Amino acid sequence: MMTHDTLRKLHAMKLFGMARGFEEQLASTTAGPLSFEERLGLLVDQEFTWRESRRLQRLLQAAKLRESAACIEDIDYRPGRGLERSEMASLSLCNWVGQGHNILVTGPTGSGKTWLACALGNQVCRQGLSVNFIRLPLLLEDLAVSHGDGSFRKRLTQLSKVDLLILDDFGMATMNAGGRNDLLEVIECRCGVRSTLITSQLPVDRWHDYLSGGNPTVADAILDRLVSGSHRLELKGESMRKQRNRKTGPA
Template sequence: MLSQETLRKLQEMKLSGLAKGFEDQLANPSAHHLSFEERFGLLVDQEMTFRENRRLQRLLKAAKFRESGSLEDIDYLPERGLERSAMASLAQCQWIRQGANLLMTGPTGTGKTWLGCALGNRACRLGLTVTFHRLPLLLEDLAIAHGDGSFRKRLNQLAKADLLILDDFGIAAMNAIGRSDLLEVIEQRTGNRSTLVTSQLPVDRWHDYLSGGNSTLADALLDRLVSGAHRIELKGGSMRNRRGQNTELRE
């Protein structure tokens, strides 16, 4: 009865990991031979692990990744142009903590989205907050936000994420409002938060895509996105041709 009362109190205090560890020790005779300090240390470790796993699940759910990529599964085919040393450096996520951007370009099917999500997944595992958006859909949402009065709130939400992933940059035409909204999003993050952009367009074609007759706005956007940014230029054929293997399959 005393054990059940203890378990009830632990659950009420939301110490679920510690409660599970306590139950495991009660059911495991070998644990009874451990000292009090050893058993208590194991309980604390289990509570900490439980909290870390729960936080990770919250971060992954909030990120809404399009792909379930993992850096351990990267296919380093020579023709892709991916360097292990560069990826190992990016995997440390120091660039995110420093507020630097990452621009990822390459033909369709070369794994940009998958790789971006893999880096985002890694950031979540290090306790960083990540938000994934396809840029065309995000701009549609922001256009609606202008109408219902929630635009400023949406900007503030986008500004808070440690890493914002903007997928499919350049895949759809962008009107003047979209360009202005994108500038607002990037402006809120510049110098403080990181933005990862994936695009089929080479970076040297971004100015033409963004200008739309307003080269000043395009200059402002490029300055904020490109200045000091890390770059990955994926090459080679489509990874979709390698279906059935443990590699990236998406764009």
């Protein structure tokens, strides 16, 4: 009866990890010889682990990573891809996020830009930081609509608070003057405070032409905030999709 009451109270206080650990100790024959301090320590550890796991699940769900299974440990370092183990090991520490630095990932179609961005996003979530993944064309569409319904400032505030904003497919769609101005506002509210990761098929030296559209001043402002002090990852080699298809195709 007392055990049941204890479990009920643990659940009422939302100490679900501790409740599970308590039940496991009751069912285990190895917990008996442990001291009170040792058993309590195990319960606290299980509660902490449970909460950390739940927080990671919430962060990953909110991140909406396109490649949800991508992770740093599975990066393909085969020769010719343009990835260095030492550089990725440094980036996996996520110090660049705390410093508000950006990452620019470029490369041809199928080279694994989006997958790598998601792997870095996954790693940032593991550090307990917030991530938001979105294709840039869709973000610009959303922002254009938000001007009409009066929610633009609210949306901008939301974007400014995310520790890592991943903008996928930069340069894939034509950008009008409104889109350029909205992108500048997004980058401006994050510059030096929050990190932005951009993937693009366009080499960085062609970004100014893409962004200018007759207004080089806006292009200069965007690139100055994005490129200065950023980490650049230039992927190379054959399409990863073609390689996967060969592996899964008929023998």
